[in-house]
Every structure is written in structure tokens, then in C-alpha cells.
Amino acid sequence: xxxxxxxxxxxxxxxxxxxxLAPPPGAALESTADATETTAVAPEPPTLPAAMLDTAxxxxxxxxxxxxxxxxxxxxxxxxLLVGVLLFSGLSFWLRDTLAVVPAWQPFAGWLPLRVGxxxxxxxxxxxxxxxxxxxxxxxxxxxxxxLSTQSLGGWLVDEAKxxxxxxxxxxxxxxxxxxxxxxxxxxxxxxxxxxxxCVTALLANLAPVLLLPLxxxxxPLPDGEVRRRALARAAQAHTxxxxxxxxxxxxxxxxxxxxxxxxxxTRRIVIxxxxxxxxxxxxxxxxxxxxxxxxxxxxxxxxxxxxxxxTLGGLYVVSLILGATLRxxxxxxxxxxxxxxxxxxxxxxIFGLVTLPLTNGFSRWVEHQADVxxxxxxxxxxxxxxxxxxxxxxxxxxxxPSPIIEFLLYNHPSIGRRLAFGxxxxxxxxxxxxxxxxxx
Ligand SMILES: [Zn+2]
Numbered sequence: 150x151x152x153x154x155x156x157x158x159x160x161x162x163x164x165x166x167x168x169x170l171a172p173p174p175g176a177a178l179e180s181t182a183d184a185t186e187t188t189a190v191a192p193e194p195p196t197l198p199a200a201m202l203d204t205a206x207x208x209x210x211x212x213x214x215x216x217x218x219x220x221x222x223x224x225x226x227x228x229x230l231l232v233g234v235l236l237f238s239g240l241s242f243w244l245r246d247t248l249a250v251v252p253a254w255q256p257f258a259g260w261l262p263l264r265v266g267x268x269x270x271x272x273x274x275x276x277x278x279x280x281x282x283x284x285x286x287x288x289x290x291x292x293x294x295x296x297l298s299t300q301s302l303g304g305w306l307v308d309e310a311k312x313x314x315x316x317x318x319x320x321x322x323x324x325x326x327x328x329x330x331x332x333x334x335x336x337x338x339x340x341x342x343x344x345x346x347x348c349v350t351a352l353l354a355n356l357a358p359v360l361l362l363p364l365x366x367x368x369x370p371l372p373d374g375e376v377r378r379r380a381l382a383r384a385a386q387a388h389t390x391x392x393x394x395x396x397x398x399x400x401x402x403x404x405x406x407x408x409x410x411x412x413x414x415x416t417r418r419i420v421i422x423x424x425x426x427x428x429x430x431x432x433x434x435x436x437x438x439x440x441x442x443x444x445x446x447x448x449x450x451x452x453x454x455x456x457x458x459x460x461t462l463g464g465l466y467v468v469s470l471i472l473g474a475t476l477r478x479x480x481x482x483x484x485x486x487x488x489x490x491x492x493x494x495x496x497x498x499x500i501f502g503l504v505t506l507p508l509t510n511g512f513s514r515w516v517e518h519q520a521d522v523x524x525x526x527x528x529x530x531x532x533x534x535x536x537x538x539x540x541x542x543x544x545x546x547x548x549x550x551p552s553p554i555i556e557f558l559l560y561n562h563p564s565i566g567r568r569l570a571f572g573x574x575x576x577x578x579x580x581x582x583x584x585x586x587x588x589x590x
Pocket of ligand 1: 440441444517520
């Protein structure tokens with residue numbers, strides 16, 4: 150129930166829709182304190198040694214991935230336990246009856262927003278408290294122990310608090326909306342909820358870069374210099390109306406590097422972590438920018454929002470079937486909009502999400518691969534692509550070759566091993582591409 154502990158990365162992933170690399174595992178984040186120095190001039194492009202895969206880091210990456218996966222499983226188990234107890238011990242009904250002290254204000258027949266809100270708060274707090282030790286361990290202790298986090302405990306706690314506040318606001322609105330629809334339209338609530346979800350997601354995707362992201366990070370336009378010049382030239386080549394290329398102070402929270410496209414319409418932008426800008430060659434950064442432009446050219450953010458909506462709609466429909474059957478079998482429920490149905494709805498949506506996860510991840514991997522194809526097609530810089538991927542694996546403690554089953558189930562980007570193999574195969578097919586293409590295109 151408790152969502153992934155990496156608060157800022159989670160909010161990033163939710164609205165950025167897409168990143169060069171999967172969110173750095175355990176990249177905890179916070180404190181905007183360091184973000185004041187806005188350099189107007191880019192530092193000299195660093196001269197870096199050729200990227201070589203670090204075998205010691207790979208051993209550490211494998212261990213780190215196992216630890217995080219085990220913790221996710223424990224987290225999942227705890228969530229299942231909480232929901233199971235609520236559903237099968239009668240606790241859910243007890244909680245509803247206890248909360249009968251809350252006024253039964255009804256804006257319209259069947260909708261009890263105050264009781265629904267109180268019930269949700271009780272569940273939210275229980276899930277938060279149960280999940281807290283785990284999120285502290287996986288979101289703070291493990292990343293620090295592995296040198297991925299640059300945050301203080303205070304900073305991490307502030308991030309947690311912000312994430313908790315945001316989660317609370319959005320989730321309570323969603324829950325109230327669903328219960329209002331359950332009361333108003335018992336037959337079609339799931340369809341209306343899906344439509345509302347689509348509108349809200351599109352709105353949030355638009356507002357995230359200007360409203361949500363600044364709560365965690367500071368975005369500054371990419372400083373003048375070679376990197377900016379090259380990025381703008383690639384954007385012009387892509388004929389895409391990017392509204393800006395920004396640097397983000399990821400280093401305030403993590404040592405891991407990343408880049409992403411985010412926003413919709415007028416807020417559409419490419420965002421590159423300072424952790425990437427400071428540690429990669431101009432060629433490597435250019436090929437990463439080209440990957441992000443590939444997402445713009447392919448309109449991947451609207452595409453991902455749409456597929457997510459279709460999946461959500463499917464989940465809500467399954468909920469409507471299960472709710473109907475449960476209500477017929479168990480007279481203890483007072484109706485669809487009875488707050489006691491909340492654990493059942495949550496459990497059904499969670500199980501549906503888990504079952505469809507390989508599907509959504511598979512789609513995301515395909516979208517990512519297409520962006521890689523675009524990056525190599527448009528730049529021809531295969532050597533830079535391969536070395537950028539190698540550097541990312543070393544820096545982000547990313548497992549280069551995860552077990553195929555783990556990759557199939559959990560990876561929303563192709564593994565770095567696959568991306569390296571793809572780059573190398575591309576180089577063999579068109580060996581003259583590097584450099585020459587840069588001059589001609
Ligand atoms: Zn991508």
C-alpha cells in the first residue's frame with residue numbers, strides 16, 4: 150500500500166513519464182539549499198577517460214538490486230497483510246462503525262464525504278506507519294551505504310514529508326471523487342472515473358514541471374556553451390517544439406545521473422541532471438539529448454498517458470465487477486459507496502496493477518528502445534551512445550545484465566546490457582557513422 154519510498158524520484162517518474170534510465174534505485178532526494186549558484190557560463194567540457202564497465206561496481210550493483218527487490222517484496226507483503234486483515238477480520242466494518250461518530254453530511258444521496266475522508270485517513274496513516282521503517286531502510290540507509298545518496302537524514306525526512314503531503318492531497322481527492330461517483334452512478338462510475346483520471350493526469354503532466362517539480366528540485370536553463378549549442382541544434386533538427394532545455398540539481402540528493410522529457414503543451418521540456426552534465430563528454434550528452442528528443446518526436450508522453458488511462462479503466466471495470474459480486478454475497482456492506490469497501494477497492498486495483506505491470510513495462514521498454522533508435526539514427530554517434538550507457542551503469546549502480554525474468558517483470562527501460570548490445574550492433578551495421586554523421590546532419 151505504501152508507495153515506493155523514493156519520494157522525489159517517484160513524483161518525478163509519475164509526471165516526467167520518461168527518463169533516459171530507470172529512476173536511479175534508491176536515489177533519495179531533498180534540500181534545495183545548494184541550488185543558488187546559477188552559473189551563466191558552462192564549465193569547460195571535461196576531458197574524461199574512456200568509459201569502461203567497472204566490474205567491482207557491477208558486483209555491488211547486483212547486490213544492491215537484490216536488496217532493493219527483497220525490500221519491495223517485503224513491502225508488498227506488508228501491504229497485503231494490512232489489506233487482508235482489514236478484509237477478512239471484520240476490522241473494515243469495525244472501523245466504519247467506529248467512524249460513525251463523524252457527521253453523516255450528505256451533499257447528495259449516498260455520498261458521505263466526511264466519513265469517506267476519515268476512513269481514508271485512518272488507512273493512509275496505518276499504511277504510512279507500517280511502511281515507515283522499510284522506506285527509511287530502502288530509501289535512506291541503503292542508498293547512503295552504497296554511495297548513491299548525498300542527502301542528510303533531515304533532508305530525506307523533509308522529502309518524505311513533502312511526498313506524504315502531496316500523496317495525501319491527491320489521493321484524498323481521488324478517493325472522494327470515486328466515492329461520489331459510486332453514489333451518483335452505480336452502473337457507470339468506473340467509466341466516469343477513468344475519464345476524470347485522464348483529464349487530471351493530462352493537467353498534472355502539464356503542471357508538473359512548473360508546480361510539482363520545483364517542490365523538490367531547481368530547474369535552470371542550460372547555461373550557454375558547447376552543450377547548449379549542440380542540444381539546440383539537435384532540437385532544431387528534430388523539428389519539435391521543445392520549450393526549453395534545463396539543468397536540474399539532482400546532485401543535491403543523489404550521485405546518480407538521469408535525463409528526462411516532461412510537460413505537455415507549453416510546459417514541454419527536456420531536463421538533464423547536473424550529475425549527468427558534470428560527468429559526461431559533450432558527445433555523450435548530445436546523444437542523451439537526442440534520446441529525449443526521440444520521445445518528443447514520437448509523442449511518447451501523450452502516448453503513455455493514454456495507455457495508462459486504458460489500463461486504469463480496465464482496473465476500475467474489474468473493481469466494479471468484484472464490488473458488485475461482493476455486495477451481493479456480504480450484506481455487511483451498506484452499498485457501493487460504503488467506506489468499508491475501500492480495502493477491497495485498493496486490493497483489487499493493486500492486484501490488477503501487479504498483473505498488468507509486465508504489460509505496461511513491456512510497452513515502456515519498447516518506447517524507450519524507439520527513442521534509442523531515434524538517437525542513433527539522428528546523430529550516428531554510436532561510440533558516444535555506448536560510452537554514455539557504460540558510464541550510467543557505473544555511476545548509477547545499474548545492473549547491466551539483470552535476470553531476464555526480473556527485466557521482463559520490473560524494468561521500464563531495456564537493461565543497459567541490451568542497450569549496449571544494440572549500440573554495438575548498430576556500429577557494426579554502419580561502421581562509418583560516428584563523427585561523420587555529426588558533420589553531415
Ligand atoms: Zn527515454
